Amino acid sequence: MSASEGMAKCDLLVIGGGSGGLACAKEAANFGAKVVLVDYVLPSVRGTCWGIGGTCLNVGCIPKKLMHHSALLGLCLKDAKHFGWSVSEEVKFNWKTLRDNIAEQINCTRTAILEELQASGIEYINGQACFQDKNTIMVNMKDQSMRLIQADKVVVAVGMRPKYPDVPGAREYAISSDDIFSLETPPGKTLVVGAGFVGMECASYLLSLGFPVTLMTRSPPLQRLDKQMVSLVMRDMADAGLRILSGGLTTSLCKTPEGTIEVKWEDLDKKLSSETFDTVFYSIGREVDIEHLCLDHIGVKTSASGKIVVDLQTDQTSLDNIFSIGDCAAGVPELAPVAQMSGKLLAGRLFGQKKLHMDYKNIPTCLFTTLEYSSVGLSEEKAIELYGEDGVQVHHMYYVPTEFTLAKRDSSKCYLKVISSTEIEKNTVLGVHFAGLNAGEIIQGFACAVKCGLTLDQLLSTVGVHPTVAQEFTKLRVRKGDGPCPGLPDYFG
Structure with a gap:
């Protein structure tokens, strides 16, 4: 319906078709609400675009995990002969095959999402939303037509997009996480700038897929995570061949006659250096792009960082009928499952007479580097900061996965620790940290227990499941500082 043809009305308008928006829309529809979902993806700086599903499905968690799994399969092929398999010595990796298969899987998932929306009675509109007032939204369609929608309640769940530095040549020649999974040609010699979750994970799987990788970081990697656990991951990646440039700051990028990218940078001492790379990948954080929503026009407050200010209990913005969830909401962890749960709970409160609110404590997470690292609860540093050194005890150990033994894989970084209160009667677990095989799968159960x-x-x-790496948590008998950290293999329990 065009603007001139009248105004559509609904109970709920959701802006954003990612994890949070989809969960909210579907749950509201389950409660009988009339729902309209508006979603539009601006092309990346380098022109990459995609459909419904948000960052997680299209350029985030899902393609990342599939590339990570491909990297792990490469390691398994090296181990196979030790387990009785005769594997051809000529093992080759094909970037195009992996890229195309991932794209096909994502397309299938997007089709399934659209079919589910239709089956749920949710109207899907592929257009760019702009608030006219707190209840009226103008949607600019791809064919240049416009639709007016009046909604009792509105949920903004537009996520975030990668940042680019203000560096000559960065936007012209570098890529971001919006582009890495759909490169037409293999990345080759790659410079990864930034050592957050995205940068570390991409550096890890590219390295394991056989590409030379240099990681440039101005500040310590993964600053919010446990420092000891991060050091294990960094050591593992360095041992695998990762080159690390600490303190580097790019100053310019330019294309060479050979088609490579010349990168100039300075270190902390202002010393200038340069080198050529096939691919430069910036992973220096993400930012909210909400100017087109015209939120300031209707009085929705935003934070200094540009995020939408919300009440963390209710997800309500400064206007009583407008809510925001997911990465674009200020003070909310930037994780797809958080957005998904927030959206579901919000819909339950708005239309299902439910009273549950999002609990942001003890949210589990996993870093999908070759040495996976997962955690739930407090880091050792944060626990000491909150409870003092005398109020915290740390039990820890190294271990050898049974799967590593025949191939004699390096297990020197396979490590776990549990941080707990020193209160004798309670000794509540404050944090669980694990580095090793299937870290994400393992931490999920512990997250429930900690909660x-x-x-x-x-x-x-607790009796352990033998022989698994998860059972090592039941063997923690040595407190940090009380003696050598145990680490000998114990195959028979």
Whole structure:
């Protein structure tokens, strides 16, 4: 319906078709609400574009995990002969095959999402939304027509997009996480700038897929995570061949006659250096792009960083009928499952007479580097900051996965620790940290236990599943500082 043909009305308008927006729209429809979902993706700086599903499906969690799995399969091929398999010595990796298969899987998922929306009675509009007032939204369609929609309630869930530095040549020649999964040609010799989650994970799988990778970071990597665990991941990546330029800051990028990219940078001492790369990948953070929504026009408050200010209990903005969830909301962890849960709970409160609110404590996470690292709860540094050194105890150990033994894989960074309160009667678990195989799968169960108030005594009295790496948590008997950290293999429990 064009603007001149009248105004469509709905109970809920959701702006953004990512994890949070989809979850909110579907849950609201389940409660009988009339829902309209508006989604539009601006092309990346380098022109990459995609459809519904948000960052997670299209240029985030899903393609990342598939590339990570491909990297792990490469390691398994090296191990296979030690487990009785005769594998051809000529093992080759094909970037195009992996890229195309990932794209096909994502396309299938997008089709399934659209079919599910239709089956749920949700109207999907592929257009760019702009608020006219707090209840009226103008949607600019791709064919230049416009639609007016009046909604009782509006949820903004537009996510974030990668940042680019203000450096000559960066936008012309570098890529971001919006582009890395759809490169037409293999990345080749790659410079990854930034050592957050995205930068570290991409550097890891590119390295394991056989590409030379240099990681440039101005500040310590993964600053919000446990420092000891991060050091294990960095050591593992360095041992695998990662070159690390600490303190580097790019100053310019330019294309060479050979088609490579010349990067100039300075270190902390202002010393200038330069080198050529096939691909330069910036991963220096993300930012909200909400100017087109015209939120300031209707009085929705935003933070200094540009995010939408919300009440973390209710997800409500400064206007009573407009809500915001996910990465674009200020003070909210930037994780797809958080957005998804927030959207579902918000819809339940708005249309299902539910009262549950999002709990941002003890949210588990996993870093999908070759040495996977997962955690839930507090880092060792944060626990000491909150409770003092005398209020915290850390039990830890190294371990050898049974899967590593025949191939004699390096297990020197396979490590776990549990941080708990020193209160004798409670000794509540404050943090669980694990580096090794299937880290994400393992931490999920512990996240539930920690959420339920797990104590150290309960953990150590649990019978382990043998032989698994997860059972090592039940063997933690040595406190950090009380003696050497155990680490000998214990194949028979």
